Amino acid sequence: MDKEKTSQTPRRMTRSLASSPTSTSNNVIAAKVNSLEPSTINDLLVGGDPISLDDIISNFPGRRNQILEIVRLLGPLNSPMLPLFVYGGPCTGKTSVILQLFRHLNRPLVYSSCRTCYNQGILFESILNQLFLHRKNAANGYANAKRCDRPSDFVNFLREALTNVINNLKEKSEKLVSNKMRQEKIGNMIYLVFDNFHLVREWDKSSTILPLLFNLYDMLKMHEVGLIFISSTSPDTFYSNMGYVEPIPVYFPDYTEGDIRQILLRNQVNQKLYSSFLDVVLKSFYGITKQVGDLSAALKPLYEKYCEPLSDKGKGVAPDQQMRRRLLAHINPHIGPSLNEIFKVSSLSSTEVEARKEEKRKGNPRRLAKSEELGSLDFHMSTSAKYLLISAFLASRNPATLDASLFDSKGGSDNRKRKRKPSEKAMERKETLEEELLMKGPGTFPLERLLAIFQCLVSVAEDEEEPNNDGFGVEGGSAGLMSDVLLQLSSLCNANFIFKGRSCPIEGSTRYRSTISEDLALKVARSLKFPLSKYLYS
Known part of the structure; x- marks a missing residue:
């Protein structure tokens, strides 16, 4: 009991805490002491003073919905949970939010970064060292707690280590209850956090390690264990032919200005x-x-x-x-x-800048219109590629169930029809659906849906161009646009405007996802004079 009281300073520190000037000198002293003292369960806690949920929300602008959603999915103390898949672009606060939430909840976790643990052997040993409360030092020859290169050995050692940790947590909770101590409970749950998970796809044995990590939930069958994957790519990039419990996705969009x-x-x-x-x-x-x-x-x-x-x-x-x-x-x-x-x-060079200023002074309408058009879209793209890019953006943002109403034979909903005032329940369902779409991020779609939306948009464009062009459609009609659509799709995938995922094990077809922002989609639509907002679900 005395040992636990004297070793209350956890060894895991967040980046913000580690960089604070007040803790620098203390960390140097603590590092010397901790290298000799045995590890305890407290070493699995995130370091730092207690922090409230309101402080976390204020520290991460634009992340309120994601923070509350993760807290809801983690649940109360000792609540079983399904695996989580937290994803979004780099520097969007994914890892920091997770660590700060565990600091707030005061729950133990095993954190492993797939960037520093750059192969499966190092990853396995890092996880087992933390779970066995093993610290490498000169006394043990800087050896690992367990040596395992095979996935089967890792699963056996992992089950053994988790069982020991869970038993220690239960004993500590019982002691706190029997002694009626006011110390905050840490519960019986232990969480495994895999950061930079997208890097696993680049490993030599990724085809083996990915199904193993995703199947840990089914193989362990331990309700006291939670799994959290943090990635810069979406879940559809990890499709495999092996069935497993799909993690719940939580999307972190880019920060606004x-x-x-x-x-x-x-x-x-x-x-x-x-x-x-x-x-x-x-x-x-x-x-x-x-x-x-x-x-x-x-x-x-x-x-x-x-x-x-x-x-x-x-x-x-x-x-x-x-x-x-x-x-x-x-x-x-x-x-x-x-x-x-x-x-x-x-x-632009100084001469080009002066030329632009001179054109603005003269007020030449044709040149100004041309410069505004160039300013709206900074790269050249064919008309068919633009329509295909807009189609992919709509397929990712709109639910598939609304395609029939948005893309009807008249080209979208008829604004001339008198719209009925929606009921309160309908508005609540719409707000709930919008929140779910925001949390999931851009969705995936099959090739057939993309081509259907593309054909609809092209036919609408031809109908609008026909009165002005005396019968000549956009780039020679739908035949001209559809002839090279697959080639344009391949080019857009190579340019990372559209992401091509693996084959879905259920549907058996390749799925795609649009990666462009709404601002870029609006620029492309503006260059075509296409009413994007008319087809965008909001």
Whole structure:
């Protein structure tokens, strides 16, 4: 009992906690002590002071729905759970949210990153070392708790280690109840977290390790064990021919510009000055990357340049309108070179910039229309590829059950019909469906559905073009558009506009998913003068 009291500092620390100045000196001392002391169950807890759920929500802007959904799926203390599949783009807060939630819930977990554990042997040994409470040091010759290279050995050792951990958790809970201690309970559940799970597909034995990890839930049959997979790719990229309990997906979309603004403003000494700086530069940089890490690294030297005209680097300065104009004039010449230097984006030369300004002064309507069109879409794409890209975007965003009503013979719903006022239950069902679609992210679709939507959009475009073109349809009619549709689909997949997944074990056909954002879809639709909002479910 005394040993547990003296070793209350957990060894797992989040990145934010590890970087705090107050804990640096303590960590050095604790590292020396912990290397000699035996590990306890407390080492499986996330380190740091207790944190409330409201604090987590405020620390992660734009992640309220995902946080509440994960808390709901984890359930109350000692609640069995189905496997979770948390996915989204890089730097969207997936890992940080999971660790902070376990810090809030005070529940033990075994965290393994498939980036540092770059093959199955290292992954197996990392998990078993944590579960057996084994710490490698000079006393044991830096050996692992168990050596296993075969998946069958890993499953046997894993079941043994989990049984020991669960029994220890139950004994600790019983002691707390019998002694009537006020210490917060940690329950009987143990969670296995696999971070950077998408990297497993690049391993040599990925065809063996992927079904093994997905089938752990069925093989172990231990209700006290929870599985959480964190990936940068969607679940449909992991289809296999072996049946297993499909994990529940939780989607983390990219941060919006407002969310990134809140994140960057945190920990700033002068938030008013930094806010005026973001008003100038954030929109340009956000159009190139939405990753918080890249933006923070790119804006740091630029902000130092922004504060050069101010004394003491702008500490305590409240910028007025005149100061903002002066700072804008100072920073404006450095924005373009900074974009080119960090993100390798080609910019217009000074002569082209002057030519554009001269055209705007003259007000030539044809040239202005052409420049606006080029500004709306930054790359060339054929008409058939544009319609195919829009079709894929609609297939990913719209439920398949609504295709018949959205893509009817008249090309979408008839706006001239008098619409009945929806009931409250219908509105609630619609809001629930929208939340479910947001949590799942862009859906997958078969090739047949994509071609059906594509054919409908092309026929609508021909009907609208016919009165203006005297009988000549878009690119020579549907035959011209349909002739190279498979070739265009292959090109869009190679350009990562559309993701091609594996064959679905149930349907037996390849499934696709659109990867473009709504902003890019609107740009493509605007270049075709296509009413995208008319066909988008909202």
